[in-house]
Amino acid sequence: MAGLDDFADIIKRNEPLAPYLYLRVGGPAEMLVQPRSREELSRFVRYCFAERIPLRVLGSGCNLLVRDEGVSGAVLRLSEPAFTTIRVEGNRVQAGTGVAVSNLIAQAAQHGLAGFETLVGIPGSVGGALRCNAGDRYGDIGQFVRQVEVMDSSGNTQIRERDELRFGEHASNLDDPVLLTAWFQLEADSPDAIVKRMRKAWIARKASQPLSFQAAARIFKDPRGLRAAALIEQTGLARTRVGGAEVSDRDANYFIVHPGASTRDVLRLIDLVRSRVQERFNVTLEQEITVW
Ligand SMILES: Cc1cc2nc3c(=O)[nH]c(=O)nc-3n(C[C@H](O)[C@H](O)[C@H](O)COP(=O)(O)OP(=O)(O)OC[C@H]3O[C@@H](n4cnc5c(N)ncnc54)[C@H](O)[C@@H]3O)c2cc1C
Numbered sequence: 661m662a663g664l665d666d667f668a669d670i671i672k673r674n675e676p677l678a679p680y681l682y683l684r685v686g687g688p689a690e691m692l693v694q695p696r697s698r699e700e701l702s703r704f705v706r707y708c709f710a711e712r713i714p715l716r717v718l719g720s721g722c723n724l725l726v727r728d729e730g731v732s733g734a735v736l737r738l739s740e741p742a743f744t745t746i747r748v749e750g751n752r753v754q755a756g757t758g759v760a761v762s763n764l765i766a767q768a769a770q771h772g773l774a775g776f777e778t779l780v781g782i783p784g785s786v787g788g789a790l791r792c793n794a795g796d797r798y799g800d801i802g803q804f805v806r807q808v809e810v811m812d813s814s815g816n817t818q819i820r821e822r823d824e825l826r827f828g829e830h831a832s833n834l835d836d837p838v839l840l841t842a843w844f845q846l847e848a849d850s851p852d853a854i855v856k857r858m859r860k861a862w863i864a865r866k867a868s869q870p871l872s873f874q875a876a877a878r879i880f881k882d883p884r885g886l887r888a889a890a891l892i893e894q895t896g897l898a899r900t901r902v903g904g905a906e907v908s909d910r911d912a913n914y915f916i917v918h919p920g921a922s923t924r925d926v927l928r929l930i931d932l933v934r935s936r937v938q939e940r941f942n943v944t945l946e947q948e949i950t951v952w
Pocket residue numbers: 682716717718719720721722723724738757758781782783784785786787788789790791792793794795796830836837838839840869876877878950
């Protein structure tokens with residue numbers, strides 16, 4: 661049986677996670693692990709489950725909030741080339757889950773493959789996008805997925821076929837320990853037409869999001885038939901601030917995290933907004949952002 665020393669080359673101990681997160685706040689990981697190959701990943705996953713070491717996967721950290729005290733166990737980062745390749749064959753695109761969604765969209769467009777345009781401007785990796793079914797009311801990543809290769813707790817890989825996959829509102833049933841590769845089916849179209857639609861989607865998204873120099877993240881899911889941003893706004897909470905965390909006035913479902921803020925500030929603001937919306941509208945806002 662392997663020991664932790666066997667993985668010394670790929671483990672950073674007590675590694676601050678804030679630099680890897682969109683919001684730039686939060687404590688360290690006991691171990692940040694960057695496997696170089698699928699085989700190394702498999703051995704490490706098997707080891708963690710056998711030794712009951714908590715294991716989490718970090719994508720691009722756009723939908724994550726890490727508590728100030730940090731996280732115990734191992735945090736995997738699939739940033740090495742073994743997990744970041746894209747292959748295009750006909751109308752199908754194969755992508756490692758460490759690929760940035762922006763790169764996936766660009767590669768598809770270059771090959772004259774349409775579909776991903778509505779995802780333009782959504783930050784994150786393919787792995788995070790699959791897990792959270794990234795998208796909006798115009799479309800989501802799930803609708804293009806044909807297969808996903810996953811790794812189980814024994815370090816073995818399996819293929820999840822389309823008919824066993826469920827994609828809902830910012831959620832999927834892809835809850836396997838590690839998502840590895842995805843295959844997407846797209847439609848052929850002219851690269852010019854695709855780029856035009858991408859530009860339109862980009863302009864629309866940027867107009868609604870907080871300014872690009874601000875660290876900000878979407879916090880709540882939209883309740884059925886409602887918009888979380890509208891509920892928060894109507895409660896008069898836009899620009900409300902707790903410590904260094906503030907409700908955005910461009911879209912109240914985004915919280916801006918100012919320099920010097922802590923995760924505690926963000927969590928307190930989440931509690932405040934949730935309880936005010938509950939009192940005013942009797943609607944329970946469900947968190948979209950994952951807290952570690
Ligand atoms: C400015 C801004 C705008 C946004 N706009 C949108 C939007 O319009 N629509 C939308 O849907 N979302 C939006 N989001 C949220 C976020 O971009 C998406 O949820 C994105 O898909 C998260 O991807 P990520 O790689 O950053 O995942 P992370 O935040 O790193 O992780 C999210 C979850 O996925 C899991 N995960 C990641 N990779 C893997 C893997 N390989 N295997 C197993 N589990 C994995 C993590 O463990 C975690 O549970 C926005 C976020 C920001 C900051």
